[in-house]
Amino acid sequence: MILIAERINGMFTDVKQAIADKDKKVIQDLAKRQTEAGAAYLDVNVGTAAADQEGTMEWLVESIQETCSTPLCLDSQKPGVIAGGLKVINPENGVLLNSTPLNKKSDEEVFDKYIEMADQVGPKANLIALTMDKNGVPQDTDTRVAIAAEIVSKAMEKGFDPQRLFIDPIVLPVKVPNAQVQPTNILAAMDQIKYLADPAPHMTVGLSNLSQGASERSLINRIFLAMAMSHGLDSAIADVFDTALVNAVATAEMLMNKQIYSDSFLKVYKSANK
Amino acid sequence: MILIAERINGMFTDVKQAIADKDKKVIQDLAKRQTEAGAAYLDVNVGTAAADQEGTMEWLVESIQETCSTPLCLDSQKPGVIAGGLKVINPENGVLLNSTPLNKKSDEEVFDKYIEMADQVGPKANLIALTMDKNGVPQDTDTRVAIAAEIVSKAMEKGFDPQRLFIDPIVLPVKVPNAQVQPTNILAAMDQIKYLADPAPHMTVGLSNLSQGASERSLINRIFLAMAMSHGLDSAIADVFDTALVNAVATAEMLMNKQIYSDSFLKVYKSANK
Numbered sequence: 206m207i208l209i210a211e212r213i214n215g216m217f218t219d220v221k222q223a224i225a226d227k228d229k230k231v232i233q234d235l236a237k238r239q240t241e242a243g244a245a246y247l248d249v250n251v252g253t254a255a256a257d258q259e260g261t262m263e264w265l266v267e268s269i270q271e272t273c274s275t276p277l278c279l280d281s282q283k284p285g286v287i288a289g290g291l292k293v294i295n296p297e298n299g300v301l302l303n304s305t306p307l308n309k310k311s312d313e314e315v316f317d318k319y320i321e322m323a324d325q326v327g328p329k330a331n332l333i334a335l336t337m338d339k340n341g342v343p344q345d346t347d348t349r350v351a352i353a354a355e356i357v358s359k360a361m362e363k364g365f366d367p368q369r370l371f372i373d374p375i376v377l378p379v380k381v382p383n384a385q386v387q388p389t390n391i392l393a394a395m396d397q398i399k400y401l402a403d404p405a406p407h408m409t410v411g412l413s414n415l416s417q418g419a420s421e422r423s424l425i426n427r428i429f430l431a432m433a434m435s436h437g438l439d440s441a442i443a444d445v446f447d448t449a450l451v452n453a454v455a456t457a458e459m460l461m462n463k464q465i466y467s468d469s470f471l472k473v474y475k476s477a478n479k
Numbered sequence: 480m481i482l483i484a485e486r487i488n489g490m491f492t493d494v495k496q497a498i499a500d501k502d503k504k505v506i507q508d509l510a511k512r513q514t515e516a517g518a519a520y521l522d523v524n525v526g527t528a529a530a531d532q533e534g535t536m537e538w539l540v541e542s543i544q545e546t547c548s549t550p551l552c553l554d555s556q557k558p559g560v561i562a563g564g565l566k567v568i569n570p571e572n573g574v575l576l577n578s579t580p581l582n583k584k585s586d587e588e589v590f591d592k593y594i595e596m597a598d599q600v601g602p603k604a605n606l607i608a609l610t611m612d613k614n615g616v617p618q619d620t621d622t623r624v625a626i627a628a629e630i631v632s633k634a635m636e637k638g639f640d641p642q643r644l645f646i647d648p649i650v651l652p653v654k655v656p657n658a659q660v661q662p663t664n665i666l667a668a669m670d671q672i673k674y675l676a677d678p679a680p681h682m683t684v685g686l687s688n689l690s691q692g693a694s695e696r697s698l699i700n701r702i703f704l705a706m707a708m709s710h711g712l713d714s715a716i717a718d719v720f721d722t723a724l725v726n727a728v729a730t731a732e733m734l735m736n737k738q739i740y741s742d743s744f745l746k747v748y749k750s751a752n753k
Contacts, residue, residue, distance in 0.1 A: 386736050459699075460662040460706065466654055
């Protein structure tokens with residue numbers, strides 16, 4: 206499981222404050238602790254408060270890279286902000302661009318632009334692509350799969366290896382009225398997306414979004430994650446400090462035969478992923 | 480989720496002792512507490528210690544029926560022992576015969592015999608059928624599905640509604656060498672078994688068997704159960720006293736859209752299933 210740690214995000218109060226104070230230590234501490242907890246990538250999101258988002262992304266990337274070489278996941282809806290981070294990124298570490306839809310309302314071909322950005326960094330630059338197009342986020346299974354198929358096909362046309370794609374079928378909060386049927390649609394979409402290329406593209410979700418505003422957030426997150434792993438999900442943006450979540454991942458990997466059973470399988474998983 | 484509570488089993492020390500002492504109270508207390516905890520059926524297994532297994536089954540059924548009307552799941556590898564329970568069963572409560580293979584090494588058509596036993600009780604008598612034949616327990620997906628298909632087809636020939644079948648694809652302990660690949664095979668089998676009839680036959684597993692002898696038993700059980708529910712499992716013989724397991728079931732049902740989200744979804748699940 207490729208866990209993308211979610212905590213370096215300007216939406217969290219401590220990170221927002223650290224950005225305002227240019228206090229590297231808070232950021233570097235989160236980077237180290239999330240890496241220790243098993244993060245394969247560290248998500249980096251400047252949030253909405255900073256006036257200079259591009260400069261803030263650059264500062265965050267530089268601060269983190271001073272302290273660890275964990276690959277970063279540059280998270281912004283603005284390509285310019287991601288570009289800010291890419292200016293200073295160490296391409297040897299690997300990086301994930303987070304994220305692009307297939308296209309926008311304006312019909313602008315943003316996907317191609319992200320492919321080019323990734324290719325400029327080098328072969329270790331991967332891309333999160335949302336199953337979302339000019340009509341927005343689809344509610345059903347078939348449209349999700351159709352958009353994912355177009356994403357894979359466009360990537361291949363551009364000579365971009367589908368294994369560098371992390372397709373995100375977009376989970377919506379269970380608490381939102383009418384979104385109740387979403388989780389099953391997403392699992393059904395995963396059953397098909399995994400066959401769109403061989404080897405399969407990666408699949409990821411913004412897991413915490415599922416339980417936004419809900420009670421029992423950790424329980425909802427980990428039960429859905431276990432289910433989704435059994436349908437092919439191999440990555441998630443998640444809270445790696447949630448021990449129950451990481452234990453659920455370790456157990457699901459053992460049950461899915463990705464790790465052999467031993468009485469200390471939880472410990473083995475953790476030490477293997479540090 | 481149709482939870483079949485596992486604790487009235489002569490393999491547990493307290494039940495074994497209660498059988499030896501003919502102490503109804505222990506049995507009746509387990510029956511009531513498991514019903515309170517959400518059991519749809521109470522499994523009843525005499526274990527191996529009692530000399531008169533048939534008489535013991537009869538005594539257990541009578542003792543339980545004095546105190547509650549929860550349907551019973553008569554659990555024995557010997558049809559004669561199940562018949563002992565059926566002699567005194569209240570057919571109005573519903574009953575589950577646990578269990579029959581498709582056939583035995585001797586080619587004996589045991590399945591037909593169980594269908595007849597169930598039909599003698601009446602329309603509320605259901606049957607657990609193992610995906611197991613004269614060659615024993617299959618290791619792969621295809622053989623499990625093939626046996627399940629034969630079970631469904633035989634039931635239909637006999638005029639036995641497939642919805643009265645609980646097909647059990649047989650989980651083996653993760654700790655047993657070479658059984659490591661089993662859980663994924665079972666999930667893949669479930670993906671197909673659910674389409675063998677419309678409406679689908681029920682599917683069940685002896686959940687605790689999965690974690691036999693393993694560490695982190697409850698964690699392994701509930702993570703597998705969540706995965707399996709997302710592949711169509713709608714029943715399990717399990718420990719209903721395991722609160723974390725019941726919470727996982729409630730969460731999985733909410734995510735699978737069988738229960739609408741509310742902030743108190745765990746409580747709602749429990750009170751609905753009491």
